[in-house]
Amino acid sequence: MIKNKQTKLERHYATLGMMLIAPTVLVFCAVIVYPLVSAIYLSLFDIYTPTLQGEWVGLDNYRELLGKGEFWASLRTNLIWTVGTLSLQILFGIGMALVLHQNIWFRSLARSLILFPYFISTVVAVLVWRWLFNDLYGILNHLMMAAGLIDMPVDYLGSMPNAMISVILVGAWKYFPFVVIAVLARLQTIPDSLYEAARIDGAGPVARFFDITLPQLRDVLVVIIMLRAIWDFKEFDLIFLLTGGGPVTSTQTLPLLVYKEAFSLNNMGMAAAYAVAMMAVMLVFMILYIRKTGEKDA
Amino acid sequence: MIRRVLFNLMAWAIVLAVAFPLFWMVVTSLKPQSELFRRPPTILPEVTTFEHYWRLLSETNFLTYFQNSVVLSVVTTVVVVSIATLGAYSIVRFKYWGRESLAFLVLFTYLLPSVVLIIPLYLMLVGLGLSNTIFSLVIAYTTFALPYALWLLRSFMAGIPEDLESAALVDGASRMGAFRDVILPQLLPGIISTALFTFILSWNEYLYALVLVNSDNTRPLTTGVMNMLISSFNVEWSLLMAASVMMSVPLIIVFAFLQSYLTRGFGAGGVKG
């Protein structure tokens, strides 16, 4: 058995490494680990927000939450939103990436225009869309009526299922550029020789897409889907600002429920319980993603 | 040839459709209030006016919000990128106990929803007497910006050949000397890219600002402008669109001059993992 004796130099380097990471670790503990742990701890209390006074209630919050319809309804809404907007993002994102991969006129300008929705503030996106959606003077109603698609102005955000559809569409519009850029980057690394070989073998454009492009994109798509699923699931700003969860609670996803419980209904403890429950649901995706990333690193 | 033209036209039709809301934002902000309610609406403004921009700057709190946002985003970016650059160097190039678990923790927090942290953070910042300050938002923003910046920089750092650092060590540099002379210059594009992303994230953040700050003197743009919508008796869309345009100006600047850094960041952190 060889004794593993560290040299002085090795110890010196290790110390230096730990000193460099120390600020990160300190900040992490203060603003992430500590709040995370106390979120779980708070969920065992009944706390009134304005006074911040509370009493220990154990698992009562969770018992109430699982028994109450609102949690399950919000979870359902959350899933509908996530699946809806994610599928549109992916479909539209891949399509747009394929188009931009071609040599179209002013390609870099087109790419910038496509990218822009992703980088603007959600606040800006929401303001613009609320103006487009405006029932009296919104351009959208006007265009649709002019095209003969509808007879009466549509209430896009105030009734169901319109509100959900609108939210999903705006979400897709705002976040599909992420998919475009990611897919585009991958497309550029597929060697031309693969397509040449397929062409020699007599594959048409459709066959080339399904036999070459799609398999090559598979890995990156898996990562994108997981990442976007996690991010869409926890989306707050967009939905909160567009509909506020309404009409009534029909677009109230879990993050909105947490916010409402904590800052409108003033039940901090209950809100924490909702947040922890939501995290538990997300944990599945998160672990999947982390494992996938770990695999790639190895 | 005709197919090519058709394809181009179709492609550009889609691109313009995607960009239309932004176009409409600019157009609306330049129309006089009266023209907004014209039926049918005018596509290009008949009369171009900058009165909304003027009113925005002179009659509302917009400038205060803007200033707050600039201070908030710049401070957050500087703090986060400095800490993360050292941290990424440590995680990628040093060996010590717990290094790998730390990398996983970073990834985990990168995916963590803000609403989980916001309640304890709110209590903590109120307890420290920091609520309603820009500083409280800087602290809150590190919760998402630091894991993000670390994750990005980690992948940029891993892309720098280890031999470069080894060569500097053999040439007589200390670890920190090699970091300064060789690694930092190589990392610079990555640092710029990370800083841009961190800045944009902070500039656009809404939830923490909503919960932690409720005085007009400390509000950043996101909640400030939204407040203009909610609190006004009569919604002035031109004014709001002008605010939206102004709010996007820094992003447009970044876009126009530094787009390559943005795409680089996408590759490094967004998907490559």
Next chain:
Amino acid sequence: MADVVFKNVHKKFGDFIAVEGLDLSIEEGEFVSLLGPSGCGKTTTLRMLAGLEFPSSGEISIGDRVVNDLPPGKRDIAMVFQSYALYPHMSVEKNIAYPLKKRGVPRSEQGPMIARVAEMLQLTPLLSRKPRQLSGGQQQRVALGRALVRDPKVFLLDEPLSNLDAKLRGIMRAELVELHQRLGRTMVYVTHDQLEAMTMSDRIAVMYDKKLQQFAPPQEVYREPANRFVAGFIGMPSMNLIDGDLSQEGDRWMFRSGSISVPVGPLVADARGGEACLGVRPENLLLGEGPTPAVVQLVERTGHENIVVVEIEGGLRMTGRVPASTDWKTGETIQMSIQSEAAHVFAAGPTGRRLNIASVAVRP
């Protein structure tokens, strides 16, 4: 006087063992190659010497100093990396100046030192360029220049020629040898290319499977390989290694494998009978004469000679080299024999030790 000494050095990465029980002592001014297949531990050995990896146990010294605790910059070494590791943001001049700057050489003295090295390596017109504006060969020279500029005690070279094309590699090989003679400094050279090791080194340290297999001058490594691995690794085409049986008959040893039966010896005192391996260099396989019939499988014409692969009864294949004038066709049956006095005998196993005492390489 020994200049570089490894004393029972082990290196583990977690559970993975990279170098095991390395004892190596390099003389001052010697050109030593660390030669072996990838993963044999040669690069780790060099990096430990440089101070870029840390031995798990054992002692490394340079000159009279134990350097285990010294950072790379204090070891009085210079290193040329396989990737060259030129600093991309610095000009050629700044690259070469960097080690001087880090050692506090006054700026006024740096100029002449850089000029001297640039002159020597024909880099003078390139001094203001950035590394990415240089060809591979030029980058290689800059890497050398950065190592040469400050006259260290030991030069470490990690496969410095492997990224060059074949012709340039040949030229650089000669230049390195000349450089070594001119400077008279100790050089430790890592390579997987036996031609480089054979042509440049004073001594070769053959490594395999984390261990040092043999440390000897090139001719000795070739003529008297210490074990079966070295025998098979050194030499192009490689030595024929035939597994078979060793037995003592009267006062002499016989090696048998299928239809082959060769007298061998003399062997070391503690040699035992049983499984063993016979090693025959291609030049010691006599083709065209002898008792054993063989079918020609392949003829490779290199120009000045032919490499012939034959198969004998029992399916055993062997390689021989013959003058270019021979004109055998694939499928043709010829006669052959083994020059038994030039054959090697090894114990069984991939690194089975050499059993015969001395053999004289006899060319036909």
